[in-house]
Every structure is written in C-alpha cells, then in structure tokens.
Amino acid sequence: MATSQIPPLISVDELHNQLAAGAGIHLLDVRYRLEQPDGRADHRAGHLPGAVYVDMDTELATHGEASEGRHPVPSRETLQSAAQRWGLREGDAVVVYDDYRSVSAARAWWLLTHSGVDNVRVLDGGLSAWTAAGMPLEVGDVIAAAGSIEIDELSGGLATIDDAESWPAHGILVDARAPERYRGETEPYDPIAGHIPGAVNIPAGAYLDGERFAEPDAIREAFTSAGVTDEAAVAAYCGSGLTAAHLALAGAVVGVDVTVYPGSWSQWSNTPGRPVATGPGPDGDRSG
Numbered sequence: 001m002a003t004s005q006i007p008p009l010i011s012v013d014e015l016h017n018q019l020a021a022g023a024g025i026h027l028l029d030v031r032y033r034l035e036q037p038d039g040r041a042d043h044r045a046g047h048l049p050g051a052v053y054v055d056m057d058t059e060l061a062t063h064g065e066a067s068e069g070r071h072p073v074p075s076r077e078t079l080q081s082a083a084q085r086w087g088l089r090e091g092d093a094v095v096v097y098d099d100y101r102s103v104s105a106a107r108a109w110w111l112l113t114h115s116g117v118d119n120v121r122v123l124d125g126g127l128s129a130w131t132a133a134g135m136p137l138e139v140g141d142v143i144a145a146a147g148s149i150e151i152d153e154l155s156g157g158l159a160t161i162d163d164a165e166s167w168p169a170h171g172i173l174v175d176a177r178a179p180e181r182y183r184g185e186t187e188p189y190d191p192i193a194g195h196i197p198g199a200v201n202i203p204a205g206a207y208l209d210g211e212r213f214a215e216p217d218a219i220r221e222a223f224t225s226a227g228v229t230d231e232a233a234v235a236a237y238c239g240s241g242l243t244a245a246h247l248a249l250a251g252a253v254v255g256v257d258v259t260v261y262p263g264s265w266s267q268w269s270n271t272p273g274r275p276v277a278t279g280p281g282p283d284g285d286r287s288g
Contacts (some may be wrong), residue, residue: 006118006119006120006121006227007121007273008109008120008121008122008184008249008253009121009122009124009213009253010122010124011125011129012094012123012129012130012135013133014059014093015123016135019049022089022091023093024092025084025094025145026052026087026092026093026234026288027048027052027094027096028051028052028086028094028095028096028097029047029048029052029062029066029097029098029106030054030056030096030097030104030105030107031053031098031099031104031127032056032098032104033100033113033160034189035259036056037057038055039053039056039098040055044139045139046137046138046139047127047137047139047207048097048123048127048136048137048138048168049128049136049137049138050142051097051142051143051273052085052086052087052142053141054108055158056071059078059079059085059264060074060076060079060082060089060104060107060111060265061073061241062074062075062078064149065212065256066270067267068242068263068264068267069216069241069263069264069267069270070239070241070266071240071242071262071266072241072263073111073154073241073262074111074261076152076154078152079111079151079260080149080160082228083112083117083147083149083151083216084146084147085147086144086147087144087145087146088145088149089149090149090150091119092136092149093119093121093261094112094120094146095121095122095123096108096109096121096123097122097123097126097127098124098126098127098209099127099128100126100211101126101193101211101279102122102125102211102245103204103246104163104242105123105126106122106166106245106248106249107121107241107245107246108258109249110157110245110249112151114149114155114157114158115151115152115153115155116152117149117151122249124212124213124242125158125210125211125212126232126242128152128211129211129212130232144188152177155215157248157257157258157259157260158189158260158262159235159259159260159261159262160261161261161267161268161274162262162265163196163235163259164196164237164261164268164276165196165274166248167198167199167235168197168198168282169270170194170197170233170260171233172197172226172227172228172232172233172235173198173236174199174200174201174202174226174237174258175196175200175201175236175237175238175265176201176203176204176236176237176238176243176247177195177196177200177203177239177243178202179201179203181193181195181239182195182199182201183278183279183284184276184279184284185279187269189239189240189266190239190265190266190269191269191270192276193278193286194275194276194277194278195265195284196237196265196268196274196276196277197276197277197281197282197286198277198283199237199276199282200227200282201226201248201278202222202223202226202236204246205275206222206225206271207222207223207247207250210279212277213249213250213253216253216254219253219254220254223254223256227268228262233259234258235259235261236248236258236259237261237263237264237265237268238264238265239258239264239266240265240266241262241264241266248260272273274288275287276288
C-alpha cells in the first residue's frame with residue numbers, strides 16, 4: 001500500500017485548475033542536475049508563477065565524508081528551516097516540480113512525505129509539460145513569507161547501508177541506475193563499478209514515458225518484471241539517492257511501498273569491505 005492516500009502525481013490541467021480556483025498551493029521549483037547543481041539562474045529566467053526555488057545541495061541534502069554518499073539526507077532542523085523559508089505552514093498543499101524527469105522533485109516529495117507533511121504531489125512532466133500546455137511563467141526571484149511548519153524526524157521508508165546488504169535475503173533490492181552501470185560496464189561517478197549483490201535492475205526508463213511517468217499498467221509491469229510481488233518488501237538505491245526516491249515515487253503511483261537507501265552506490269562504493277557484483281544477474285561475479 002502507498003504511503004499516502006493523496007495521489008502522488010498531479011497533472012498540468014489539474015494544477016492549473018486548482019490554482020485558478022485559489023486553492024493556495026505552495027509551488028516548489030527543485031531544478032538540479034549533476035552538471036548544473038545550482039538551478040537559480042534557470043529559476044529566475046522562468047518558473048511557474050509563485051514557485052519558490054529549492055536548493056538540492058543545501059536544503060534537500062547535506063555534506064559529509066565520501067563514505068556517507070553524495071547526497072546524505074539533511075537533518076530535521078535543516079529541512080524544517082528550509083520548509084519555513086519556502087513559506088510552508090501546517091496543512092498546506094505542496095506541489096513540487098523540476099525540469100528533468102521529476103528526479104529532483106521526487107527527492108523533495110520523499111523527504112517531506114516521510115517527515116510528516118501529508119499533502120505533497122509532484123507535477124507530472126514538470127516544467128516542460130507546463131510550458132507545452134501553454135501555461136504562463138514568471139521571471140525573477142520569489143521570496144515567500146516565512147512559514148511556521150514543524151516537521152517530524154525523517155522516519156519510515158529509510159534503509160541504512162547494513163539494511164541494503166541484508167535486504168535481498170528477505171525482499172527485493174532494486175538498483176535504479178542505468179543498466180550499464182548496474183552491470184559494472186561503466187561507472188562515471190563512483191570509484192568502483194558494479195552493483196550490490198542480490199539487487200535487480202529497474203532503470204528509470206522502464207517506468208517513464210519521456211518526461212512523464214508511464215501509465216500505471218506499464219509501471220506495474222516494470223516492477224513485476226523485476227520480481228516485485230504484492231507481498232514483497234522492496235528497497236531501492238541508485239548512484240546518490242535521488243533516483244531511488246524517484247523509483248519510490250513510481251511505486252507510490254501503483255501502490256507499492258519502496259524503502260529508499262539514500263547512501264546508495266556512492267556510499268557503498270566508498271565503504272571498504274562491501275561486496276560488489278558485476279554482470280547482468282543479481283549475484284553475477286562477486287568480489288569483496
């Protein structure tokens with residue numbers, strides 16, 4: 001069963017209609033890419049009217065040792081301070097978007113929904129879907145009036161590195177990276193190529209249709225093809241923890257709970273002694 005009764009995705013038309021009706025939705029712009037982590041310039045150049053810019057590296061993640069991964073989760077205090085800067089108050093409806101497949105928006109969705117914020121949705125198709133529908137943008141910075149929301153300590157749906165290692169013994173561990181990275185044929189970011197032994201691969205392309213999420217039946221098929229059943233306990237990791245949250249969002253669309261291992265491969269590959277598998281199968285060729 002999904003973590004929330006509120007549908008995790010919202011369409012452009014539904015969002016537009018709710019905004020036009022004065023629904024008071026808080027819009028968050030979480031533009032982030034590895035090659036351009038600071039999305040402020042793009043935000044200023046054009047964003048959904050009223051959307052507040054959210055910084056991935058300082059508000060949705062923290063920084064530490066390499067052994068913690070590239071995007072460790074922020075402290076409760078950091079996330080709460082950010083949410084108040086965004087203008088959030090208790091009970092507010094929130095819609096998050098970005099400009100690339102909703103990957104960074106999914107990180108915000110996952111953090112907030114697992115920190116006690118009930119009404120958080122992701123704009124399906126993001127900025128490109130909004131502009132393709134002819135909807136307006138505004139330019140410049142958006143400074144929200146300070147909010148008063150108090151969030152909970154991140155809980156539920158969260159796996160540690162030890163949880164990830166033991167997960168295949170009792171459930172399904174999913175690697176959400178591109179197939180060639182899963183197989184260990186290439187590794188552009190981390191010191192070791194391969195995957196966690198026992199993990200299966202569901203790359204994002206298996207449950208997306210361009211910038212949007214695929215139809216629910218196609219998402220279910222992607223999970224089913226990887227061995228996910230209604231009874232399975234599912235956890236996911238990726239390179240740095242972002243796409244794992246994206247896969248959790250896909251799971252929520254079809255009622256599959258997905259626990260996220262936020263340290264992901266960036267933590268695993270920087271932790272001496274952790275075993276590594278290569279090749280197309282879950283166990284493949286093992287080392288370590």
